[in-house]
Amino acid sequence: MTQGIYKILSNRCVAKNTFEMVLEGDTSSLRLPGQFINILLDGCFLRRPISVCDYDSFHITIIYKVVGKGTALLSKLNEGTSLDILCGLGNGFDTAKSGFSPLLIGGGAGIPPMYALAKQLLIEKKKPIAILGFNTADEIFYREKFEALGMHVLLCTADGSIGIKGFVTDAIRNTSYLDYSFYYACGPEAMLKAIYHTCSTDGQMSFEERMGCGFGACMGCSCKTKYGNKRICKDGPVLNKEEILW
Amino acid sequence: MVDTKVCLSGLTLDNPIIPASGTFGYGYEFADLYDINILGSLSFKGTTKNPRFGNLTPRIAETPCGMLNSVGLQNPGIEKVISEELPKLAACFHKPVVANISGFSAEEYAYCCKLIDQQPQVGIIEVNISCPNVHNGGMSFGTTPESAAAITKTVKSVTTKPVYMKLSPNVADIASIAKACEESGADGISLINTLMGMRIDIKRKKPILANITGGLSGNAIFPIALRMVWQVYEAVSIPIIGMGGVSSAEDVIEMMLAGATAVQVGAANLIHPFICKDIIENLPSVMQKLGISNLKQIIGGAHQ
Numbered sequence: 001m002t003q004g005i006y007k008i009l010s011n012r013c014v015a016k017n018t019f020e021m022v023l024e025g026d027t028s029s030l031r032l033p034g035q036f037i038n039i040l041l042d043g044c045f046l047r048r049p050i051s052v053c054d055y056d057s058f059h060i061t062i063i064y065k066v067v068g069k070g071t072a073l074l075s076k077l078n079e080g081t082s083l084d085i086l087c088g089l090g091n092g093f094d095t096a097k098s099g100f101s102p103l104l105i106g107g108g109a110g111i112p113p114m115y116a117l118a119k120q121l122l123i124e125k126k127k128p129i130a131i132l133g134f135n136t137a138d139e140i141f142y143r144e145k146f147e148a149l150g151m152h153v154l155l156c157t158a159d160g161s162i163g164i165k166g167f168v169t170d171a172i173r174n175t176s177y178l179d180y181s182f183y184y185a186c187g188p189e190a191m192l193k194a195i196y197h198t199c200s201t202d203g204q205m206s207f208e209e210r211m212g213c214g215f216g217a218c219m220g221c222s223c224k225t226k227y228g229n230k231r232i233c234k235d236g237p238v239l240n241k242e243e244i245l246w
Numbered sequence: 247m248v249d250t251k252v253c254l255s256g257l258t259l260d261n262p263i264i265p266a267s268g269t270f271g272y273g274y275e276f277a278d279l280y281d282i283n284i285l286g287s288l289s290f291k292g293t294t295k296n297p298r299f300g301n302l303t304p305r306i307a308e309t310p311c312g313m314l315n316s317v318g319l320q321n322p323g324i325e326k327v328i329s330e331e332l333p334k335l336a337a338c339f340h341k342p343v344v345a346n347i348s349g350f351s352a353e354e355y356a357y358c359c360k361l362i363d364q365q366p367q368v369g370i371i372e373v374n375i376s377c378p379n380v381h382n383g384g385m386s387f388g389t390t391p392e393s394a395a396a397i398t399k400t401v402k403s404v405t406t407k408p409v410y411m412k413l414s415p416n417v418a419d420i421a422s423i424a425k426a427c428e429e430s431g432a433d434g435i436s437l438i439n440t441l442m443g444m445r446i447d448i449k450r451k452k453p454i455l456a457n458i459t460g461g462l463s464g465n466a467i468f469p470i471a472l473r474m475v476w477q478v479y480e481a482v483s484i485p486i487i488g489m490g491g492v493s494s495a496e497d498v499i500e501m502m503l504a505g506a507t508a509v510q511v512g513a514a515n516l517i518h519p520f521i522c523k524d525i526i527e528n529l530p531s532v533m534q535k536l537g538i539s540n541l542k543q544i545i546g547g548a549h550q
């Protein structure tokens with residue numbers, strides 16, 4: 001983990017209540033897709049944890065949904081503003097487990113980390129398939145970005161306004177040609193649970209919890225696993241399917 | 247050159263800064279960030295007789311200028327703390343530590359304190375009496391002078407190291423409880439623990455914390471903590487470790503002027519992981535600016 005000051009290069013609306021922010025600063029503590037950053041905001045006591053959607057040596061891209069006070073504040077910040085950020089938090093996804101063609105399953109605000117993961121898997125010459133789930137058509141973001149990576153993308157909306165009608169698990173069940181070796185998933189807990197019971201292969205899931213620190217000091221985010229208590233922020237947010245107690 | 251050394255029951259600290267229990271783990275998360283040997287000391291996570299997972303999540307909620315936690319004393323239990331955590335802590339922190347102990351009965355306190363007393367790296371035993379007394383309808387041990395005195399006596403009878411009683415602020419008369427601890431042999435007083443509070447999610451129309459209530463900490467509680475340190479200083483003559491919302495060298499000076507000999511920093515570590523280092527580095531220049539050459543001399547200074 002590192003603490004640093006990051007400059008906002010852009011902050012734009014990419015879908016309904018959803019923003020993409022590009023930050024400039026030290027990314028040396030980022031090791032794997034699935035890690036997150038913790039952002040200090042003027043007017044909020046606690047930092048806000050947001051997944052890294054994309055990064056290179058000097059930039060971090062995040063995508064966040066406005067759901068409350070902190071994300072609303074974040075959405076109003078202008079280019080050039082500096083932010084105090086803890087970077088390189090969490091364990092991240094393990095791409096060594098993927099096999100040749102893993103499924104990347106993202107739901108809503110859980111989609112961003114799947115983008116960095118897709119890029120990494122493609123670098124490793126694997127053939128990932130993305131399943132992106134949204135509630136409605138106006139919430140859709142990054143569809144073209146995933147497609148531009150040259151991978152197969154299945155889109156579903158809960159109201160059926162675009163793509164497959166239903167949840168990501170409906171897409172998995174109803175797409176007969178899907179042949180996958182492993183899955184990675186991030187999204188609302190109900191979605192993760194449904195995937196856990198739908199997909200028979202091994203997988204990794206990224207979890208959310210309300211956090212005090214984000215780096216393992218406060219025990220605010222603990223959960224029980226098959227291998228004992230884990231802190232979502234430090235031992236997670238990514239857990240292996242087989243250790244999840246569902 | 248200014249002198250930042252302070253003395254707690256015969257133990258000399260290089261400076262009065264001690265990370266508060268529950269906000270610094272067993273030190274190693276922070277040892278990755280900076281050399282934690284610059285700290286005056288370190289109070290490790292509250293330890294109980296049996297391993298505890300703690301309360302269900304969500305355990306954290308934000309408040310104006312502060313936070314609520316209902317972690318519920320998650321810890322691996324005294325035996326594992328001694329066999330696994332203390333050796334790891336010793337590898338990165340070479341000064342005497344403050345051992346924070348909790349319990350749900352007098353026997354549990356005695357059991358843990360007796361074992362922790364034998365650990366060479368422990369300098370002070372800090373007895374948290376804010377947890378519910380399971381033999382007495384769940385009322386916290388720290389809420390009456392009688393039960394606080396009883397736990398103090400129990401712990402003192404099985405230990406040789408300095409015992410600091412950590413008081414709950416959720417009481418009507420903090421001074422009488424501190425006095426009862428002093429009369430029962432306490433070597434010092436730590437205060438304050440968190441203030442009981444709650445938040446409701448107005449969209450879900452349900453409490454945010456799974457436990458419903460939690461303990462408030464952070465800047466919001468600083469004036470309350472300061473007032474209580476002030477009152478306890480007037481009531482007792484044993485040293486006080488002051489805490490609650492401290493996040494700057496100026497706050498440290500203010501706590502000491504109210505009567506604290508040393509100061510703990512809690513929630514601020516979670517938001518600003520380098521805060522203790524920053525405070526320690528700023529302290530000399532803030533002292534100089536205020537014309538303070540020897541920190542010891544300002545303890546309780548505002549009472550004169």
Ligand SMILES: Cc1cc2nc3c(=O)[nH]c(=O)nc-3n(C[C@H](O)[C@H](O)[C@H](O)COP(=O)(O)OP(=O)(O)OC[C@H]3O[C@@H](n4cnc5c(N)ncnc54)[C@H](O)[C@@H]3O)c2cc1C
Nearest residue numbers: 049050051063064065067068069070071109112208209210
């Ligand atoms: C590891 C991790 C990665 C995340 N990645 C993303 C992402 O890439 N994009 C995105 O849109 N969202 C992400 N989230 C969720 C995001 O942290 C919350 O939406 C955000 O904290 C809400 O803050 P707020 O002030 O707007 O809401 P408020 O409800 O006003 O926040 C109040 C408090 O609750 C906490 N909180 C509220 N909702 C959540 C939640 N779902 N998870 C954790 N804490 C919460 C806040 O951090 C804050 O401390 C992630 C969460 C975690 C734990």
Ligand SMILES: Cc1cc2nc3c(=O)[nH]c(=O)nc-3n(C[C@H](O)[C@H](O)[C@H](O)COP(=O)(O)O)c2cc1C
Nearest residue numbers: 266267268292315374438439463464490491512513
């Ligand atoms: C997440 C968290 C966990 C805590 N755990 C303990 C504990 O195990 N034992 C204890 O005596 N106090 C515990 N406390 C209380 C702190 O040590 C301190 O007394 C209190 O938070 C006030 O200081 P602050 O405002 O600087 O945080 C905890 C506080 C927080 C925020």
Ligand code: FES
Nearest residue numbers: 212213214219233
């Ligand atoms: S949020 Fe503090 S330990 Fe995970």
